[in-house]
Amino acid sequence: MHNGPARPRRTIDFPGLRIPPARYALPNxxxxxxxxxxxxxxxxxxxxxxxxxxxxxxxxxxxxxxxxxxxxxxxxxxxxxxxxxxAPRRYATAAPDDRATTWAEHVTSAPHDAPSLLLLGPTGTGKTHFAYGALRAVAESGAQVTWKSFTSPDLFAHLRPVHGRDDEQALRDVAAVDLLVIDDLGAAKLSEWTEEVTFRIVNYRYEHCLPGIFTSNVPPKELASTVGGRVASRLTEMCQRITLKGDDLRKGARP
Ligand SMILES: Nc1ncnc2c1ncn2[C@@H]1O[C@H](COP(=O)(O)OP(=O)(O)OP(=O)(O)O)[C@@H](O)[C@H]1O
Ligand SMILES: [Mg+2]
Structure with missing residues (x-):
């Protein structure tokens, strides 16, 4: 088959121009x-x-x-x-700390090279706050990074088979988004189906080197038995682990 002459590739030297990568229109x-x-x-x-x-x-x-x-x-x-x-109202003003800012810079400058984050820590230590702070930092950079964020129970509800919908496409839309947050891994009841869905999403992102943030309050040693060994193994390789410590911040909140 003859495809005709290849169209010249348009390249923009983003680092040289000191602008974040995006799909810019070329000048007239x-x-x-x-x-x-x-x-x-x-x-x-x-x-x-x-x-x-x-x-x-x-x-x-x-x-x-x-x-x-x-x-x-x-x-x-x-x-x-x-x-x-x-962003949920509670986290819409979450400010990124230095770690979240550095990570967001990595994601916007070299998305396929940036590790995902695995935020661990007991309940109320600020994992969801951290995740939305990082998403805000990405948004404020101006880089065209599309993102989706789900708690794991909401993710499974979203992906439950729906009559008349292309369920494979729904799964692909989640798996292939530029930046994906899955909050509270291990919070949903585990079944063969949830394990399979989690595996397919995590594996897609693992294979395509797509960054994300995963949070869980499951202790690291229990992660494999909670999300499945194949998921835990991939998360270990693709994620930088950040453990948030301290008291439940909600306890200090007004009654
Ligand atoms: N760095 C921070 N500065 C100000 N408020 C914070 C900070 N981190 C967390 N909070 C607040 O503390 C509360 C608990 O934080 P968050 O919901 O992020 O905890 P979590 O670790 O996700 O808990 P869980 O495991 O139960 O989901 C929230 O009200 C959040 O807005
Ligand atoms: Mg949370």
Missing amino acids: PSQSLHLGEDTPDRLDEHFAGRLPLAALTAAEVEFLRDHFLQQLDVVRERSIAYFERH
Whole structure:
């Protein structure tokens, strides 16, 4: 089969321009004409990967940066609005601590290289707060990272077979999202079906190197018997483990 000539790949040197990776629209050539007659061609060469950023003039680099920063502002506003619409009210103002901020930076700059997080600790130590703080940090970066967040019982309710729905697609939509939070792993009653669903989601993310946050108040030694050995094994490899300690913060709250 003949596919015709391959379309040139458009590349953007995100680190060089000091902007987070996103699906930006390229500038319209006419907008850069004031920089020089051959600027549109040079930018084209750059996006085709044949002319590095370092070979562009300072004015051309500045032009590109301005162009993408304008879009970044729009994307960032959209991401924050999405976060505020979808985060539960209690956690909508959760501020990320240094660990959550560092992790969010890793996720936005190199999503396939960032580890997932496994937040462990007894009830009320701030695991869900941490997870939403990290999601806020990702949203505020302006990077186009789509996310979904479920407690594990809600996840199973969401994925229960529904007559007339493409259940495989529903599972794929969860498994393949850029960033997935599964809160309270091990909180739902275990059955063959829940174990299978958890395995398929975790395994998909493991295989495709997709970042996520998993939380549980199950002690590490009991994780395998709670979520299944195959899930626990993958979580161990793909996650950076953070254990939150201390008292139940809810006990200090007003009566
Ligand atoms: N760093 C923090 N700063 C301010 N409030 C916090 C912080 N961490 C947690 N909290 C508050 O403490 C309470 C308990 O936190 P959270 O719900 O995150 O605990 P958890 O570890 O997820 O508990 P569980 O295992 O029962 O789900 C919440 O009201 C939360 O908003
Ligand atoms: Mg919680």
